[in-house]
Amino acid sequence: MKIALIGGTGFVGSAVLEELLRRGHSVTALARNPAKFTARTGVTVVAADALDAAQVAQAVAGHEAVISAYNPGWTDPNLNAVFLQGSKAITEGVKRSGVKRLLVVGGAGSLYVAPGLQLVDTPSFPAEWKQGALAARDALNLIRAETTLEWTFLSPPVFLEPGERKGNFRIGGDEVLMAGDKPAGIHVADLAVAIVDEIETPRHVRARFTVGY
DSSP states (O other): OEEEEESTTSHHHHHHHHHHHHTTOEEEEEESSGGGSOOOTTEEEEEOOTTOHHHHHHHHTTOSEEEEOOOOOTTOTTHHHHHHHHHHHHHHHHHHHTOOEEEEEOOSTTSEEETTEEGGGSTTSOHHHHHHHHHHHHHHHHHTTOOSSEEEEEEOOSEEEOOOOOOOOEEESSBOOEETTEEOEEEHHHHHHHHHHHHHSOOOTTEEEEEEO
């Protein structure tokens, strides 16, 4: 498939890029700074700002699907506002391009730990992650109203770590997946497997899902 990837130099995005190439897909990587990418077979790098819907539209036009692992960076002092601005621009850009399929990688904060209680609203949620988590929840709420695109929103589990690619994991819905009495985790390489699986064989169109060991 011909797939456009946003956020391909980040923790999740770089793992997604490797998984796409592993399976023989043709990848167009959008980047504000193309120099961050090393030239390699199967990857075309296009200069585009994820905060600009027109640039996104031009860059992703003609692709079969778009994967967004966009994150402005946890140290951005305006993380909440910039994250939402980028999320809106990406959705609008993909719509303008005519591409129907969009998979967005969000956060675990919007997963439910109890009826009516999302993880981000619990007292123990880390303050340093809260603004990003709130923005990701807002992005999920916005995309849930989207009826033009065949969107999917993937929330990682509570623990997302480096590690070997195992190729197996559990799939959940809107609740935090547990491993015994603790929240489940996953290696980023297997999160990438779940992402590319969903692109190749859509099972969660206009829905959110999560994964974990």
